[in-house]
Amino acid sequence: MHDINFIRDNPDLFDELLNKRFIDPKSNEIILLDKKKRDILTKSQELRAERKNLSSSFANLNDGDKVELQKKVQLIKNKIDELEKDISIIDEQLKNNLSSLPNLPHNDVPVGKDENSNKLIKQVGKIPSFSFTPKSHYELGENLEMIDFEQAGKVSGTRFVYLKKKIAQLERAIANFMLDKHTNEFGYTEINPPNLVRDAAAYGTGQLPKFSEDLFKTNTKHWLIPTAEVPLTNLVLDTIVSDKNLPLRYTAWTPCYRSEAGAAGRDTRGMIRQHQFSKVELVSITKENESEKELERMLSCATSILDDLKIPYQVILLSSGDMGFSAEKTYDIEVWLPGEGKYREISSCSNCNSFQARRMNARYKDSDQNKFVHTLNGSGLAVGRTLIAILENYQNEDGSISIPQVLKPYMGNLDKISK
Numbered sequence: 001m002h003d004i005n006f007i008r009d010n011p012d013l014f015d016e017l018l019n020k021r022f023i024d025p026k027s028n029e030i031i032l033l034d035k036k037k038r039d040i041l042t043k044s045q046e047l048r049a050e051r052k053n054l055s056s057s058f059a060n061l062n063d064g065d066k067v068e069l070q071k072k073v074q075l076i077k078n079k080i081d082e083l084e085k086d087i088s089i090i091d092e093q094l095k096n097n098l099s100s101l102p103n104l105p106h107n108d109v110p111v112g113k114d115e116n117s118n119k120l121i122k123q124v125g126k127i128p129s130f131s132f133t134p135k136s137h138y139e140l141g142e143n144l145e146m147i148d149f150e151q152a153g154k155v156s157g158t159r160f161v162y163l164k165k166k167i168a169q170l171e172r173a174i175a176n177f178m179l180d181k182h183t184n185e186f187g188y189t190e191i192n193p194p195n196l197v198r199d200a201a202a203y204g205t206g207q208l209p210k211f212s213e214d215l216f217k218t219n220t221k222h223w224l225i226p227t228a229e230v231p232l233t234n235l236v237l238d239t240i241v242s243d244k245n246l247p248l249r250y251t252a253w254t255p256c257y258r259s260e261a262g263a264a265g266r267d268t269r270g271m272i273r274q275h276q277f278s279k280v281e282l283v284s285i286t287k288e289n290e291s292e293k294e295l296e297r298m299l300s301c302a303t304s305i306l307d308d309l310k311i312p313y314q315v316i317l318l319s320s321g322d323m324g325f326s327a328e329k330t331y332d333i334e335v336w337l338p339g340e341g342k343y344r345e346i347s348s349c350s351n352c353n354s355f356q357a358r359r360m361n362a363r364y365k366d367s368d369q370n371k372f373v374h375t376l377n378g379s380g381l382a383v384g385r386t387l388i389a390i391l392e393n394y395q396n397e398d399g400s401i402s403i404p405q406v407l408k409p410y411m412g413n414l415d416k417i418s419k
Contacts, residue, residue: 008031014104136392160274181304193225236248251280252281270388301378314334362375399419
């Protein structure tokens with residue numbers, strides 16, 4: 001949600017920043033609605049004052065004059081009620097306007113319509129060379145009889161999978177390793193959050209109203225979470241946090257559910273794009289002047305997982321047209337997949353500034369003033385895609401999978417997965 005005061009004071013800058021998101025100017029429309037609302041509020045206040053003055057003289061009047069005065073007061077009340085309805089309508093129009101617009105991009109963000117304008121920040125690790133043609137994760141898993149798309153299709157349809165035996169254990173090992181590292185080394189608090197949320201929570205983080213088609217909804221009007229970002233960030237929904245408690249850092253390993261409504265025909269083979277997958281999520285809640293530094297810290301926490309796993313990756317700064325709706329600035333981490341011969345996204349780390357906090361009414365007390373918190377989120381990492389990266393980067397010619405050194409304690413010191 002955008003700050004109406006900022007728009008009122010900086011209309012040209014607001015439109016300039018929207019233009020970097022390839023959105024037409026909106027300040028004039030918003031300011032006109034805001035002015036209309038304030039004019040009606042002024043009129044309503046004047047009528048309330050008039051009604052109060054008239055009512056104060058009521059006791060000193062004779063019966064006949066009291067009847068006339070009651071009629072005048074009632075007419076004023078009716079006018080006030082009509083004005084309140086008008087204010088309510090304009091409030092809804094303002095809310096719809098403001099909530100439909102994405103966050104404004106940070107000055108560092110490259111301007112561009114899509115991924116072609118993204119900026120490469122760094123590449124880490126050496127791309128592995130094989131003495132054989134590397135297989136895809138789904139070929140490896142199916143040959144080991146530990147990844148089953150066919151039966152999952154019968155049970156649930158496309159974009160679902162059964163993981164079995166040691167590959168199922170490996171997925172759990174990956175998640176436990178990530179949680180242990182983020183909690184023990186980086187100080188995140190582990191949370192086991194709800195997987196179903198109400199409208200207010202999905203609205204607060206920016207999934208609603210614009211992206212409802214990307215979500216699954218239950219017949220109880222709950223939404224299945226697309227990421228743990230939603231319940232974790234909403235831990236500060238409608239709260240005022242003491243500045244002494246900031247930053248708050250949370251992590252959770254949860255299933256995630258996405259309809260992939262816009263992904264028809266994309267990544268139909270394998271586990272890259274599933275309706276159900278799991279992630280270890282990172283969320284930070286900070287003071288307004290600390291979020292930029294926190295984004296760099298979060299990025300470092302996420303990439304450290306790949307450093308420990310010794311899997312090559314690159315970090316990309318997303319362009320203004322490629323960022324998510326709520327983000328002010330986003331880094332993507334892309335991992336090397338030998339089976340595809342290219343880098344694929346495994347995490348996005350975003351600073352949302354006060355954008356989500358305004359929607360959630362999440363504030364902190366700084367001296368005698370309440371300010372909106374800044375919120376950040378990132379994958380630390382997507383567990384399923386990390387599993388894919390391990391299968392493909394650690395594959396052997398005989399189809400077995402070597403276990404990364406840091407995961408061996410989680411796998412009973414197993415050296416490799418084989419038939």
